[in-house]
Amino acid sequence: MDKIKIKDLELYCRHGVFPEENVLGQKFLFSAILSVDTRAPGKADDLEKSVNYGELCHFIREFMEEHTYKLLEAVLEHLAEAILQKWEKIEEITLEVKKPWAPIGLPLETVSVEITRGWHTAYIALGSNMGEKETYLRNAVKELDESAGCRVEKVSDFIATAPYGVTEQDEFLNGALKLRTLLTPEELLELLHEIEAKAERVRTLRWGPRTLDLDILFYDNLVLDTEELHIPHIDMQNRDFVLKPMAQIAPYMRHPVLNKTIKQLEGELHG
Incomplete structure (x- = not known):
């Protein structure tokens, strides 16, 4: 990817842990x-x-003058997202933000913090088999699109499918969506759980009935296996209700472990 660089934009701002820093202010140097x-x-x-890097520099100045943070880490997190x-x-x-006048009582040139943040592409599976199924799914899509640091780019059709695992329950309505997000996988999982909770999702029986089920299928090409989160989603290659809607929106998305496209996986499942 090409780069545009801004080095040591000098601004006078009121950020710092000590009260006098928030009142009197001091010099900061911003690079991007x-x-x-x-x-x-x-x-x-x-x-x-x-x-337009000129507009960007003025945006940084205005943002930093309008807000006050204690930590340089907070300065950069909020500025990067904005x-x-x-x-x-x-x-x-x-x-990167440098603080030349850091009040530590020792001689130094600067104290600085540097972060890198960017957009990620995630694919989310949606499912419901209780109550107003389509309403639950559409509300989930809307909430995701309206959440900070999230943009829904594509949504599949909603497909009626037979229940998986526990078969003696109502049929499901399933779908998938493509999401651009600034959230980490863990933050995204927390957001999905919050949206499920708003839909009064109750976790009592594995594969049991639920008002709303939201799962992370892919997050860029990340392979992650923790107690809380498995990416790519485990066993998705054997689930028609995942592959069919995914094939509508990302047929050539390649599974980073199996090294096969969604279209290939769907063909093998029905082959």
Whole structure:
């Protein structure tokens, strides 16, 4: 990915742990590395197709003057999210803030913190087999799209499927969606659980009936196996109610462990 770099933008802000820092303020130096595709603006010589770094610098100044944080870590987390939300062309940003006048009582040049944040692509499975099934699914899509740091880009059809595991229950309505998100996998899982709880999801019986079921299928090409989270989702290659809606929105998404596309996995399941 191409880069646009801003180095040591000097601003006077009121951030710090000590009360006098929040009142009197001090100098900070901000640097940014923007991961963007500069091919189109470069070929067309058109600023509208790129990221106006002048506007970005003024945005940083205004944001830092309007907010006060104790920690440099908090400064960067909130600033990175604000920038990524405002400029869709920025896929990833590395931000550094330097504090030349850090009040530690010892001589030093600067104290600094640097972070890298960016957009990730996740695929989420949706299911319901209680009550107003379609309403539960559509509300979940809406809540995800309206959540901070999330954008729903594609949604499959909702498909009626037979129950899996515990078969003596009502049929399910299943679907899948593509999500662009700034959240980590763990943060995303927490958000999904919050949305399930709003739908009065009760976890009593594995594979049992539920008002709403939301599962992370993929998160970029990440392979993760913890007590709380398994990515890619375990056994998805054997579940028609996952593969069929996924094939609508991402037929050529490649499973990072099995090294097969969704279309291939669906064909093997029915082969």
